[in-house]
Amino acid sequence: MINRYFYFVVIIFGDFVNGLNFTLTTNYTLSYFQSYNISQATECTTDIDCPLYSKCNNFTQDENILKVCRFENFLCSNDDQPCLYINETMWDIQKEKVMQDYLSYTPSPIIKICPRNKVKTSIYKTKQNNNNNKQDECYTTYCKHDTDCYSEMCYYNRCIYNYKNDKIIYMCSGDQFPDEFIRCGIASGVPAEEESECFFKIKKGSYCITPIEEKNTGLVIIITVGIFAGMSLILFLVILCHECIKNCIESIEDTIDSIKESKEKKDKEACYE
Secondary structure, eight states, X not given: OHXXXXXXXXXXXXXXXXXTOSEEEOSOOHHHHHHOOGGGOOBOSSGGGSOTTEEEEEEEETTEEEEEEEEOEEEXXXXXXXOEEEOTTTEETTTTEEOGGGTTOOOSSBOOOBOGGGSOOOSOOOHHHHHHHGGGOOOOSOOSSXXXXXXXXXXXXXXXXXXXXOOOEEEEESSSOXXXXXXXXXXXXXXXXXXXXXXXXXXXXXXXXXXXXXXXXXXXXXXXXXXXXXXXXXXXXHHHHHHHHXXXXXXXXXXXXXXXXXXXXXXXXXXXX
C-alpha cells in the first residue's frame, strides 16, 4: 500500500514537472514503438497503473472494449536515438503551435519542422508578393543555431527538415487515433514518397502535413476561386452596365433626332401655309 501511494506521489510530481516542459527525453526508441502492439499493453483502471508517458484509455479489439495503457505523443528519429515526449497540454499537435495558456514559454528544442521551400529567405518583399505568399509560408519559433531545432537545422531563423543527413523524423502516438492502438509515421514538414508513410496520411507536394494545413490549403483555394468569381462578376456587370448606358444614350439620341425631325416637318408645313 505504501509503495502504491509513493508511486502515486511520483506520478503527480512527474505531471507537475511535465507541465512546465514542452518536451522530455525518454528511453523509448522508434524501433520500440514500431514493434509495440496490444498484446504487450498493460491492463489498467486508472492512469496510476500505467508507465510514464502513457494513460489509461479504452481500446476496442474484435468488438471487445479493453481498458489498457496507451502511449501519448512522441517525436522519434530513424537513427534510433531516444524519442522526445511531447506535452500536449502545452503544444497543439495538429495546429503545431503553443497552446494559448503557455504563450510565454518557448519550446526547447523547437519541435515544429518547416519544408525548406516554404521558408521566406528575403527580408524585403513587396506588399503584393507578401500577400500572395503569406498563406504558403511556414514559420517556427525563432532559432539561431542548428542545436535549437529537433531537426538539427536552422535556416533563416526557422527550423527546417535537415536535408544534409538521412535523419527522418517520425511521430508516434497512441492517443491521436482511437481505432489504432499506436501509429508511427513521418512527421509534418518531412518529405515522404507516399501519403501512407505520413503520420496523418496527408501530403502536400513532397512533404507530410497536418489536417489543419490541408484545411488551410482548401480554404486558400476556396478564397482564390471566390475572388476570381467575384472579379468575373464585377467585370460582367461593368460590361453589362456599359451596354445599358450605351443603349440608353442611343435611345436618347434617337428620341432627340425624332423630335428634331418632327419639329422640322412642322416648320416646313407652316411655311407652305
